[in-house]
Amino acid sequence: MKSPARLFYPLALLVALLLILFLLTRPQPGVQVTILSPLAVPRDAAPAVSPSATSLRIATYNLENYTDGDFDAPARTPAAVAAQTADAAAIIARADPDILFLQEIENAAALRRLNAALPAPYPYAYITRYRTGNNLPVRINEALLSRVAPVEVRQLSFNRLPSGARPARGALAARFALAPGRDLLAYGMHLKSNFGIPYRNIAQRTVALHLLAADAAAERFLVSDRADLSVLLLGDTNVDPDAAEFAADPSLDALVGGYVDLWRGRPLPERTTLPTRQAGPDGDTNLVFRPAAFDRIFASRDLAEDPASPAARPPLPPLPLPPDAAADLLAAAAATPLAFPYAPAPRYRVSPPVALPLGCATNDNLLVPGYGGHVSDHYLVYLDLSPAP
Numbered sequence: 001m002k003s004p005a006r007l008f009y010p011l012a013l014l015v016a017l018l019l020i021l022f023l024l025t026r027p028q029p030g031v032q033v034t035i036l037s038p039l040a041v042p043r044d045a046a047p048a049v050s051p052s053a054t055s056l057r058i059a060t061y062n063l064e065n066y067t068d069g070d071f072d073a074p075a076r077t078p079a080a081v082a083a084q085t086a087d088a089a090a091i092i093a094r095a096d097p098d099i100l101f102l103q104e105i106e107n108a109a110a111l112r113r114l115n116a117a118l119p120a121p122y123p124y125a126y127i128t129r130y131r132t133g134n135n136l137p138v139r140i141n142e143a144l145l146s147r148v149a150p151v152e153v154r155q156l157s158f159n160r161l162p163s164g165a166r167p168a169r170g171a172l173a174a175r176f177a178l179a180p181g182r183d184l185l186a187y188g189m190h191l192k193s194n195f196g197i198p199y200r201n202i203a204q205r206t207v208a209l210h211l212l213a214a215d216a217a218a219e220r221f222l223v224s225d226r227a228d229l230s231v232l233l234l235g236d237t238n239v240d241p242d243a244a245e246f247a248a249d250p251s252l253d254a255l256v257g258g259y260v261d262l263w264r265g266r267p268l269p270e271r272t273t274l275p276t277r278q279a280g281p282d283g284d285t286n287l288v289f290r291p292a293a294f295d296r297i298f299a300s301r302d303l304a305e306d307p308a309s310p311a312a313r314p315p316l317p318p319l320p321l322p323p324d325a326a327a328d329l330l331a332a333a334a335a336t337p338l339a340f341p342y343a344p345a346p347r348y349r350v351s352p353p354v355a356l357p358l359g360c361a362t363n364d365n366l367l368v369p370g371y372g373g374h375v376s377d378h379y380l381v382y383l384d385l386s387p388a389p
Contacts, residue, residue: 031211034155036172039108039115039125046120049098049147051178056148059097059382060188060234060295063088064369067106067139068113080370081113087375089117091358095382101172101188102143103236111143122146128155128172142172142188142235151175151183156215158208164200167208168192173215181345183227184385185219187212189235191251205239205251213254216300228345231300232385233259236378240292242271252296260304262353262383263293273355273379277365288365295355295381303350303385347388355379 049056066088069081092100100122105111108127115121122145130138144153157170172188189212192204212233220229239251242264252261263271273295279288359375361367367374 030159030161031215032157032159034129034157036126036128036153036155038153039112039127041123041125042112042116042121044121045123046147048123048149051098051148051176055384055386056099056178057095057097057382057384058099058101058186058232058234059092059095059380060101060103060236060297061088061092061380062103062190062236062295062376062378063114064104064376064378065140066102066104066110066114066369068110070109075368076370080368082370084370084375085113085117087359087373088114089119091356091375091380093119094358095356095380097382098147099174099176099186100145101186101234102145103188103190104140105143106139106141111145115145124149126150126153126172126174128170130155130157130169138169140169140190142169142190144172144174144188146174146176148176151177156211158211161207164197165203165207167204167211169208171208171212175219177227178230178348178385179346179387181227182230182348184230184232184348185216186232186234187216189233189237191235191237191239193238201238202249202251205237206254209233209252209254213258229300230303230348231259232297232303232350234295234297234381236294237296238294239296240271240294242266242268243290243292245290246292255298259298259300262297262299262304262350266293266352268293271353271355272357273381274377275357275360275362275379277360277362277377279365293355295378297350297353297381297383299350303348348385349388351384351386353381353383355381 066084067076067081069076069078105127111125111127115125124146125144127143128141130141132138152175154173155170156173158167169190174186174188176184176186178184189208191208192201194201216231220231233255237252239246239249241247241249241252241261255261268291271293272291274289274292276291277288356379358379360377360379361372361374364372369375
């Protein structure tokens with residue numbers, strides 16, 4: 001029998017190894033990027049769409065607490081899941097987007113159920129697998145359904161940031177090849193809600209958007225050999241800067257200057273994506289929000305502004321060259337045919353966004369999804385992306 005002293009060193013080594021393994025499995029600080037794989041394609045999925053010759057409809061939809069129904073709250077019965085699924089599928093089919101970003105999707109099983117319920121299921125389906133700061137699975141994920149084959153789909157997770165400033169969720173980033181020389185990078189996002197401590201909510205939203213803007217800048221300038229890049233950021237921001245209660249909220253400032261907020265300045269009836277949910281006879285008035293445009297779309301300026309407008313940045317002045325050098329460069333340029341990536345990339349433009357006012361029971365805020373025709377507390381929002389003439 002070994003003495004306690006002789007057993008101490010092997011046990012200490014084992015404990016040290018277990019501690020090292022634990023630390024290695026912890027999320028690393030900052031942004032962690034994970035390449036997402038598509039889910040299995042349904043047999044009756046719609047054929048893929050080539051974006052080069054036609055316009056694309058791109059949508060975002062916060063599908064309130066869309067879970068798979070397993071081990072959920074008592075109200076989340078199979079009948080409620082089926083009703084929410086059928087009604088959500090009808091709304092999505094009504095909008096008929098080519099690319100759809102979804103928020104509040106629990107897991108792959110829930111996404112498969114929704115996709116299978118559509119009249120023409122999407123051939124490409126992806127879902128994030130977010131985890132908490134303690135590395136536990138999160139029940140609210142983001143998903144992508146697409147008829148356009150993505151070049152790459154990434155999950156951006158925000159890990160181990162300063163206490164109180166770590167965003168509640170990450171983002172789903174999908175890159176699409178629109179045409180030779182032109183790609184689209186679209187971010188599906190779901191920023192921190194307004195429940196809790198206000199300054200922490202603002203900090204988390206601000207940090208998330210700064211990190212997404214930095215990722216877009218890296219993709220644009222560090223991977224520029226792929227193609228010129230247009231960018232969309234869309235999803236539930238939980239902020240409406242045109243509403244009085246958010247007039248001083250700086251959550252969206254990270255995108256000012258580089259992106260156009262497509263809802264900004266639009267009349268409230270036109271931009272409402274989160275309708276008022278008036279309390280019923282026994283309703284909880286604390287949960288009533290005034291109408292707001294929480295589901296927003298931000299477009300890079302090449303998509304939403306005319307580069308020839310006075311607001312556009314002027315081109316850089318030419319470098320001074322000796323006369324002989326300038327003539328030689330002009331002669332060489334004339335003798336060399338332009339080809340990608342030197343040929344001008346095709347340009348695209350976005351239409352104004354549209355909110356589809358369906359599926360929200362505004363008469364009773366006690367209704368949960370799957371009851372009384374209530375599908376979600378948000379409206380689906382879409383826009384069209386078309387080649388510029």
